Amino acid sequence: MINRDLIEVFSDIAREKNVERSELATILEELFLYVIEKEYGDSSNCSCIVNLDKGEIEIYSEKTIVKEVDDYKVEITLEEAIGKEPDAEGDLDVGDVFVEVIDPRIFGRRLVTTAKQFFAQRLRDIERNYIYEDYINRVGEIVIGAVHQIQGGNVFINIDKTELRMPRNEQILAERYRRGDTIRAVIKSVEFTSKGPDIVISRSDNHFLYKLFEMEVPEIEDGIIDITAIARHPGSRAKIIVKSNDRRIDPVGACVGMRGSRIQAIVRELNNEKIDIINSSEQAEILVSRALSPAKPVQLFIDDDKNYCIALFEDENLDAAIGKNGMNVNLASKVTE
Structure with a gap:
């Protein structure tokens, strides 16, 4: 017809x-x-x-x-x-x-x-x-794309003609992005809007750090080592707690790598964000002490019922315990919650 x-x-x-x-x-x-x-x-x-x-x-x-x-x-x-x-x-x-x-x-x-x-x-x-069906099943994955434009605080990244958005609160604040830059980030969320899929990616999310470790440390991907907790001040400092499921493997050493090769690759990706790797412990006193590194507390008073801890330090260790703008003690508190 x-x-x-x-x-x-x-x-x-x-x-x-x-x-x-x-x-x-x-x-x-x-x-x-x-x-x-x-x-x-x-x-x-x-x-x-x-x-x-x-x-x-x-x-x-x-x-x-x-x-x-x-x-x-x-x-x-x-x-x-x-x-x-x-x-x-x-x-x-x-x-x-x-x-x-x-x-x-x-x-x-x-x-x-x-x-x-x-x-x-x-x-x-x-x-x-x-696009929606593809990316909704990839939430949590790391992707690599090129910066297409920067507008209203959002960084827009193109991957095979698909546009992904990194809002200001998902960026590492110390970083400056320019058109054409190659960026690695984790897919955080995908929502369908009247204008099409809104694919949000993040470099500041804790899961991004987790995926970077998973990429660099085969023992994590294989399930031999677990990351049990993460706390970050994106771009400045992070603390992670690791646990080995094999007594023969040192989780901290595995994450650091030969001559620091593994941890250095992650630090470079995160714009020199310092990362403290903490060996897990069933004893709260030991875990909290490790989390407060590089400072070493003289004494700890822990109230398990109230989930509360008081740490005492020598005067010369107090600044290191608190950290710049209280960063060290705040991250230690978050990572041991």
């Missing part, structure tokens, strides 16, 4: 956008129903069948046979019905349902213009759905 060339044009566009043939057929069916609704105000009595292999599109409209037509969109006279289907003259009567075949050519040039607009919009919708 319709020129095969039109379907081939749409098929070529769909292939460029990686749209499956089954979805293309659905789009074309929706397209013609949309054109009918735009032309007549209603398409509820119409149906469309697309055969991509034959290059055919058939459109049908169900109408009730009446003596006098009040609404030509859903009604037809017996004479008109017989005129369209002469072979069915003896089988048709007033009150019957008549299926009329609609020739797409009646829409004229409007069909081409409307088709292009509708098809482009539906392809955008499908692309957005593909």
Whole structure:
């Protein structure tokens, strides 16, 4: 019923956008129903069948046979019905349902213009759905992309024409980003909005640090070593607690690596963020003492019921215990919660 060339044009566009043939057929069916609704105000009595292999599109409209037509969109006279289907003259009567075949050519040039607009919009919708389905299953993964633009405090990163957003609160504040910079970050969340998927990435999230260790330390990826807690002041300092599931392996040494190779790679990625690696302990006193490193407390008073601890230090160790702007003691508190 319709020129095969039109379907081939749409098929070529769909292939460029990686749209499956089954979805293309659905789009074309929706397209013609949309054109009918735009032309007549209603398409509820119409149906469309697309055969991509034959290059055919058939459109049908169900109408009730009446003596006098009040609404030509859903009604037809017996004479008109017989005129369209002469072979069915003896089988048709007033009150019957008549299926009329609609020739797409009646829409004229409007069909081409409307088709292009509708098809482009539906392809955008499908692309957005593909992107959403892809990235929603990748939350927690590390990705690498190039900075596309910086606007309103957000850093926008492109990966294979997909735009990801790093808000100000997910950035390492000491870092400065420029267009074209290559950035590594963790996918934090994916939400579907009216403008498409909003894919938020982060360099300040604790999970980013966890994934970096997982990449650099095979024992963590293999489950031999566990990171049980992380506390960060992104770009400045972090403390992590590690635990070995194999007595033969030192978790701190494994994370540091030969001559510090593993930890140095992570520190460089985080703009020289200092990282304290703490060996886990079942004894609260030992764990808290290790967490307060580099300072060594003289005495600890721990109230397990109130989850509270008082640490006493020598005067010369007090500054190191507190840290710059209270950073050391705050991180120690968070990582041992």
